[in-house]
Amino acid sequence: MTEKKRYIRVVDSTMRDGSHPMAHQYTTEQVAEISAALDGAGVPLIEVSHGDGLGGSSLNYGFSKVDEQDLLAAAQGAIKNAEITVLLLPGIGIQEDLKAAYDRGARAVRVATHCTEADIAIQHIGLARELGMETLGFLMMAHMIEPEALLEQAKIQEAAGAQTVYVTDSAGAMRPDGVKRRVEALRTGLNPETKVGIHCHNNLGLGIGNSLAAIDEGADYVDGSLAGLGAGAGNAQTEVLAAVLELEGYETGIDVYKIMDAAEEVVRPMMQRPQIVDRASLVLGYAGVYSSFLLHTYRAAAKFNIEPRDILMELGRRKVVGGQEDSIIDLAAELAAAKP
């Protein structure tokens, strides 16, 4: 058994994963307000980036209303104790983007790859360490490979310099047993000083449950979003994590009342749609599809008059990976053409 009462580092992704349901329309005022609320509640690490990471503003993923570098500056200007982290997906963002983020005050980065492609991030992880940033590896769609294979990829990120490696359930497809097996593989297979993190989506209604399972298995980092604001059915809610972890005896340094207020009074009024497990987001978890495909699928389904669930199920069968948003409209057109 792992030691109770240990410190769990909570990373809030309202302004990164939450960028998806906001259709990347965050304003500097909103970012400043959320950042101040998170900082005031004692959240140590706050992620700000386009939903698909630095450089994600594009036709494929959606253009940002405000340049993410300006949003980073706004977040930095609103905090006192917290640190700002960014997300970087090699293949989408480049090292120059990371340097620019560092210049805006980002002091941590999560370098993300599909769970089988860790080696494309070696340069970016190296640069982050060179800049002196806290460096976290993010192995996405981790449900797609077995724990042993995930460990091999985690070792590549560790060797490149990642100080923490995440089991990232991008599809919200994992159940507690699968989470535990993967966290255990990383915790026992990586160097003892390397931390393990968990990033969940609530598509199967397991965001909090899976996070707790991971922490009980030895994960020291956990991701959340205020009011769950994130892709698909959203993430584990930061305010619920804070409450649950306190009840379980873990230390987070987060004030539970204040984080509840941040979710209720700051973020809920900004939300464009309720963050719930509806049938389309449930299908994401059921089919094992990247959570940020949700809104793109709705749009393509409306354009071609197709049932969104049919698109998502077929994307799951085709084992499409994160970032392949371009395959959605292509598939919708294909399904429409095949319709009698």
Place this chain on the structure above:
Amino acid sequence: MADKIGVAIIGSGNIGTDLMMKLADHPRLDMRLMVGIDPNSEGLALAKQMGYEATSESIDGFKKHHETVQIVYEATSAKAHIANAPLYKELGKIAIDLTPAAIGPYVVPYVNIGDVLDEPNVNLITCGGQATIPIVNAVSKVTRVPYAEIVATIASKSAGPGTRQNIDEFTQTTATGIVRVGGAERGKAIIILNPADPPIMMRDTIYCQVENMDREAILGSIHDTVKRIQTYVPGYHLRIDPIFYDDRVVVTVEVEGAGMFLPEYAGNLDIMTAAAVEVGDQFAKNLLGLPTQTVATARGT
């Protein structure tokens, strides 16, 4: 006067070997010499088997055998090409560069080849660039393209260490090519590796924001371009009809490799070597005094 131009390939890896096989029996390009560094490489063994000169002495080996060669294909690495390029120039060779070194101008068959035939060194950009820039160009010939973006999805198995160790090079070089050769005013490129087994074919999505949504003219230009690409990359095809919505055109293409030395899913490597043969052929025709590709002129010029 000779009716064929002597050719050397530097680099006996996957790309170099596939290129060598595509050059076999070429009417104007006379494959003479394969240069490698590993005496046990499969590419060098195959070269000998096919009756070509083969050396494992790297660039020194090339120096010994260069007289019969006028065109050099660089299929090594950016670093090696930067080191080798001055020698090619000194010896008066034409260098066709398949690495990201990009010492010379970018070239895409049928798009800008007429502009570069006097250059001593040309660069083939990236596989994603060869697959997508002609489409951007097809659209930009018809209407202003303020912004174009491409997403290249390739099978993990077909992404070699060169691509993996420097993935930013792919996105930045391709984006520059979209502007410089494709004719868009701004460009962006994204690359995704997909590990599915069996491996997926290379697929690319090209988004163009356009000023005038003249569907018929845009479609006609795209279809003409696809036909021209198919003359040198038979496995290149549109996945579905181009989609028009809002101010954008969305084109998805798939590249099925010829399956000679490399597997069929490696369309990304296939389109590079196929473009290399096509570019080499145009240089050869130019050297032999034969007519070369007429370049479709840019819009309004």
